[in-house]
Amino acid sequence: xxxxxxxxxxxxxxxxxxxxxxxxxxxxxxxxxxxxxxxxxxxxxxxxxxxxxxxxxxxxxxxxxxxxxxxxxxxxxxxxxxxxxxxxxxxxxxxxxxxxxxxxxxxxxxxxxxxxxxxxxxxxxxxxxxxxxxxxxxxxxxxxxxxxxxxxxxxxxxxxxxxxxxxxxxxxxxxxxxxxxxxxxxxxxxxxxxxxxxxxxxxxxxxxxxxxxxxxxxxxxxxxxxxxxxxxxxxxxxxxxxxxxxxxxxxxxxxxxxxxxxxxxxxxxxxxxxxxx
Numbered sequence: 001x002x003x004x005x006x007x008x009x010x011x012x013x014x015x016x017x018x019x020x021x022x023x024x025x026x027x028x029x030x031x032x033x034x035x036x037x038x039x040x041x042x043x044x045x046x047x048x049x050x051x052x053x054x055x056x057x058x059x060x061x062x063x064x065x066x067x068x069x070x071x072x073x074x075x076x077x078x079x080x081x082x083x084x085x086x087x088x089x090x091x092x093x094x095x096x097x098x099x100x101x102x103x104x105x106x107x108x109x110x111x112x113x114x115x116x117x118x119x120x121x122x123x124x125x126x127x128x129x130x131x132x133x134x135x136x137x138x139x140x141x142x143x144x145x146x147x148x149x150x151x152x153x154x155x156x157x158x159x160x161x162x163x164x165x166x167x168x169x170x171x172x173x174x175x176x177x178x179x180x181x182x183x184x185x186x187x188x189x190x191x192x193x194x195x196x197x198x199x200x201x202x203x204x205x206x207x208x209x210x211x212x213x214x215x216x217x218x219x220x221x222x223x224x225x226x227x228x229x230x231x232x233x234x235x236x237x238x239x240x241x242x243x244x245x246x247x248x249x250x251x252x253x254x255x256x257x258x259x260x261x262x263x264x265x266x267x268x269x270x271x272x273x274x275x276x277x
Contacts, residue, residue, distance in 0.1 A: 016047075016074030017073065018048065018049070019261075020048070020184065021262045021265045021267075022213045022215065023048065023051045023052050023213075024245075025213045025240050025271075026052040026182060026211070027055040029244060029271055030052060030056050030059070030060060030211075031059055034059065034061070034101045036060075036209070037060040037061065038060065039062075039063050040063060040180050041063055041066075041177065041178045042056050042066070042179070042181070043066045043180075043182070043203060044066070044067050044182050045164070045183040045196075045199065045200070046069060046070075046183050046185075046186045047067040047068055048069060049077065050081045053067040054067075054081060056182065057085065057087075057159045058087070059112060061095055061101065061157075063158075064159075064160070065159050065160070066161070066178075067081075067159070067160070067161045068161070068162045068164040069163070069164070070166075075163045078161045082160070096124060097125055097138060098125060098130035098131070099126060114126055115127075117142060119142050119146060120146050123138055123145070166195040169198070169202060175202055177203055178203050178205060178208060180210075181203060181211070182210075182211045186212060186214070187212075187218055187219070187220050187221055188218050194227060197231060200228075200274070207275065208275075209273055210228075210233075210275075210276070211272070212274070213272075214269065214270060215264060216268045217268075225272075228274050232276070233275060233276055233277070234275045234277075235274050236275075237271070239270055239271075245269070
């Protein structure tokens, strides 16, 4: 991480208005593990531009997503990005008839659109695999729906923005408010460790999960795990697969732009799942 991005004052800190490699990786992790978020309340800490939180909102069946950060210019940018991506809550949205996923981004399906059953034209699927898995149960239903289609189901979900100062518990909101907390590259200095452990523990519900992506080059990751261990959390870590590090950009200059702005993808990254007791 470019240390100059922090600046010397809040106004000079541009870390929150830049998109970092770890946030792209976290977004792909969210999409790959979408079932974890179904019906859950989710908070992104240190959201920056909100890439991972917005991905959670748009492409999983999370009930609610809250994007949080500290500095005013970052929070203002989060409000702007949330407004751009907020869905019309009155619109009917189909979920996958098998797994519930609302959309799924793949290289051959860049828009994340669901596949409709070719017979009833109502049941939708996120993949051919889900369609095949659901067919036995859907077969009888399919015949019925060809005659009398069911009413559309509306999936209401919310996307909100909140200013949170990890060092000030009075900014956290209700204790245990979130089922899942996500974040990327949140640990970069030992002084961050105690307050990050504190805020995660405070806002996460019992048996909730904190998903964190970080480069192994970051400072104080060992100390953070120890701090979470001390609070009774269990931790599972795995190296980020190469598939999560591919270029998501499209267009003529996509490769050059990716190499220029996301050169940290060459680092080794880990995905950490902390589970609260």
